[in-house]
Amino acid sequence: MNSKYLKYSSLLVALTGLLACGSPQPAETPTAAEVLMDQLRSLQGKALLFGHQDDLAYGIGWQYEEGQSDVKRTAGDYPALFGWELGGLELGRAKNLDRVPFDKMRSFAQWVHAQGGVNTFSWHPYSPVDTSKNSWVVDERVVEHLLPGGSHHTHFLAQVDQLAHFFKSLTTPEGGTLPFIFRPWHEMDGGWFWWGATLTEPEELQALFRLTIDRLHEQGVDNFLVAYSPDRNFSTEAEYLSWYPGDDYVDIVGVDNYWDLNQGAEGLSAAIQKLEIAVQYAQKTDKVAALTETGLDRIEQADWYSANLAGVLEASELTRQAVYVMLWRNHDLSHFYVPHPEHEAADDFRHFVGGERYLLLSDWQQFKNKN
Numbered sequence: 001m002n003s004k005y006l007k008y009s010s011l012l013v014a015l016t017g018l019l020a021c022g023s024p025q026p027a028e029t030p031t032a033a034e035v036l037m038d039q040l041r042s043l044q045g046k047a048l049l050f051g052h053q054d055d056l057a058y059g060i061g062w063q064y065e066e067g068q069s070d071v072k073r074t075a076g077d078y079p080a081l082f083g084w085e086l087g088g089l090e091l092g093r094a095k096n097l098d099r100v101p102f103d104k105m106r107s108f109a110q111w112v113h114a115q116g117g118v119n120t121f122s123w124h125p126y127s128p129v130d131t132s133k134n135s136w137v138v139d140e141r142v143v144e145h146l147l148p149g150g151s152h153h154t155h156f157l158a159q160v161d162q163l164a165h166f167f168k169s170l171t172t173p174e175g176g177t178l179p180f181i182f183r184p185w186h187e188m189d190g191g192w193f194w195w196g197a198t199l200t201e202p203e204e205l206q207a208l209f210r211l212t213i214d215r216l217h218e219q220g221v222d223n224f225l226v227a228y229s230p231d232r233n234f235s236t237e238a239e240y241l242s243w244y245p246g247d248d249y250v251d252i253v254g255v256d257n258y259w260d261l262n263q264g265a266e267g268l269s270a271a272i273q274k275l276e277i278a279v280q281y282a283q284k285t286d287k288v289a290a291l292t293e294t295g296l297d298r299i300e301q302a303d304w305y306s307a308n309l310a311g312v313l314e315a316s317e318l319t320r321q322a323v324y325v326m327l328w329r330n331h332d333l334s335h336f337y338v339p340h341p342e343h344e345a346a347d348d349f350r351h352f353v354g355g356e357r358y359l360l361l362s363d364w365q366q367f368k369n370k371n
């Protein structure tokens with residue numbers, strides 16, 4: 001949407017000029033994705049959205065209970081940003097790889113939109129070359145076969161079309177589709193995915209990224225923002241951008257970072273530097289930056305939220321420009337990132353999300369009314 005957004009901005013400038021000359025013309029209505037981008041921009045330096053993966057689908061000790069949310073159970077309100085995962089959709093499955101039915105995911109996303117919340121989608125596809133292998137099977141080169149001229153190019157495009165079909169079904173009562181963030185091919189600088197650094201050249205990943213976005217656009221999906229999210233394997237801007245598909249393809253420059261936030265003081269300062277690199281790049285290119293995934297699995301540190309997470313997000317004028325932070329999913333007591341109400345980190349979590357700069361759903365509704 002980025003290039004379009006620029007077009008919209010320049011159009012406004014042109015129209016303002018025309019209006020000043022006395023020939024009134026109605027301004028083109030911005031798309032919902034453009035509105036979302038403006039809303040995200042308005043957060044910079046002021047506040048950030050608190051996000052949680054699969055928040056409405058299940059949590060610790062519950063599944064698919066209407067109105068339920070672990071963030072709400074512990075802190076009294078829903079998150080402002082909701083992450084959803086598409087892996088398995090490309091195979092035509094009814095449920096994703098974490099057993100979330102896509103029909104339910106659609107309803108959740110529609111509910112989120114109706115409440116003024118933000119939806120973001122990740123995608124951990126099975127290997128299009130061998131669909132018995134999930135994203136974490138790193139034993140053969142895949143990406144080169146998906147690009148134009150590759151043996152599985154057509155097959156891959158048909159898979160992206162399945163995503164397009166789902167995205168187009170995210171309708172609103174007004175007759176459009178809801179805006180969302182799409183964050184494909186994340187953590188490509190790590191070695192744990194088939195599209196990652198072990199098996200893929202940066203140019204191949206960039207081509208795959210562009211191909212994916214272009215195909216969605218060709219299929220009529222254009223009401224979305226794109227997030228670029230490497231993991232922590234960079235220490236300069238040039239390294240951060242090694243996998244970058246280009247400014248025309250990206251709206252949100254992100255970092256997924258679990259490791260550095262959990263390696264003592266040295267790790268925290270590394271996490272701060274990396275977030276600052278993303279923020280500086282966002283400032284240069286008129287994008288927004290975010291900590292697109294983070295957490296400490298099972299949160300075995302009672303002050304993790306205020307010490308580690310706030311320690312990074314509040315570290316400097318630059319880190320304070322980040323517009324959202326998303327925690328990963330609460331599968332069960334063996335794998336969770338948001339504390340349940342009785343957890344030893346629950347008080348600290350409440351304190352953290354209760355902070356003025358951290359927006360849950362109703363805080364975000366109020367923020368938009370005021371800004």
Ligand code: BMA
Pocket residue numbers: 085097098124328329
């Ligand atoms: C990982 C874990 C897995 C899950 C995958 C995709 O980080 O949470 O259990 O299947 O993400 O959501």
